[in-house]
Amino acid sequence: MAKPAFFDYPAFKKTKIPAVRVAHWKPVTVYTRWRWVVQAVIVLAFVIVPYMRWLKLDFTNDQYWLLGHEMSMVIALQAVVVLWFGTYFVNFFENYLVGRLLCGWICPWGLLNRLGMIINHLLRRHPRRALALVFSNLVFAIAATLVVMNWALDLSTLVNPQHAYFGWTWCILAGLTVLGFAILHKMGFTFCETICPFGMYLTVVTQKNSLRVVFDAGRACVDCGLCTQVCPMDLSPREMDFRDPMNGGFGQCILCGDCIDVCRKRMAPEGLPAPLRWNTEKNILPLLPPETRTNTTGLQP
Ligand code: SF4
Ligand code: SF4
Known part of the structure; x- marks a missing residue:
């Protein structure tokens, strides 16, 4: 369909977005x-x-x-x-x-x-x-x-x-x-x-039972991606459990806590608890690996 004559796109100035990651510096927790x-x-x-x-x-x-x-x-x-x-x-x-x-x-x-x-x-x-x-x-x-x-x-x-x-x-x-x-x-x-x-x-010897960040599947996630953006180690905190510990998994996490901080900050206006938590906390519902989730629901991939 032809573009209506009275409508025109605004002329945006070209901006070069610098390749920066959100650097979190104000402590929340x-x-x-x-x-x-x-x-x-x-x-x-x-x-x-x-x-x-x-x-x-x-x-x-x-x-x-x-x-x-x-x-x-x-x-x-x-x-x-x-x-x-x-x-x-x-x-x-x-x-x-x-x-x-x-x-x-x-x-x-x-x-x-x-x-x-x-x-x-x-x-x-x-x-x-x-x-x-x-x-x-x-x-x-x-x-x-x-x-x-x-x-x-x-x-x-x-x-x-x-x-x-x-x-x-x-x-x-x-x-x-x-x-x-x-x-x-x-x-x-x-x-x-x-x-x-x-x-x-430390990456090699870190154990799964040591302190680490986990994603609580029992809590809502608004998929904002802030936790990934803020991570200084370029990890995806929500997926760390499904990654090789030495390749994007918990073995590379330096436990800075920034992902949990931003997650709490993001979920506070929603009035909901943050899905990212420390594994030492109680009542965590672990997120199952994708293949397990498919099998339990009976859906075909
Ligand atoms: S605790 Fe720090 S290093 Fe570990 S996943 Fe979160 S932001 Fe990344
Ligand atoms: S910061 Fe929290 S709400 Fe946002 S994507 Fe990560 S886990 Fe989900």
Whole structure:
């Protein structure tokens, strides 16, 4: 049928929608509120421990401290090894109960990725979004490098051209900053999914009975897709139970809780409870895999 003469399409301005994912940053539940608090405390600990010399190695001046006292290099290195293996040991048991919680709650690198996502999202309509993201990731990379270097070097070497390690310290700072920036800017959470050895280990060993996000089939879902959009790991929280744990399944979930937060936020105006829940909650009706659902209803695929 011909188009009526009195009707015309409005002339929309062409817009390029940036490839951003919704970055959720305002906590809705107590869970995500505590996640932010723990992440802030961990970052503070990374700064304070070497600053207070509770554990600090200074290879540039051949000085080493443990619990505020100067020690030999061997003792300080032993403390580092104990701390390192202790972290693995705690992580082994923690993982059995709470999966990849370490990635979502503890890892400062994950926090930087998250901050990058938030900036990317907040500036999604800003014409200088790309530039602002480059700048912020550069600042994050420099800050992270300085924090890490402060555990092993004296940062004042950077402003002391007379020091024997002046050049080396700058080379380390530049090298690590470039590496950190490339990972932050080009990979984001893909690094956590595909390269981080800790993350890969946790993906493999995470058990189905540990803490995880489940979809309650007894509750309504408005199919808004927000849970998928908000997930930093590019997972589909509603379908995680039917996926290979290491390939889109619960093994890759970092338990950030953002999907549950947005689901609650979305369902609140409907006056309905959120279908996404923690598996520790009660009265959850698990969603059956598609083939089982077909068989029980007698319908043919
Ligand atoms: S599935 Fe949910 S809890 Fe897991 S990483 Fe994605 S948003 Fe976070
Ligand atoms: S956010 Fe909640 S309501 Fe929206 S699609 Fe996901 S599970 Fe369904």
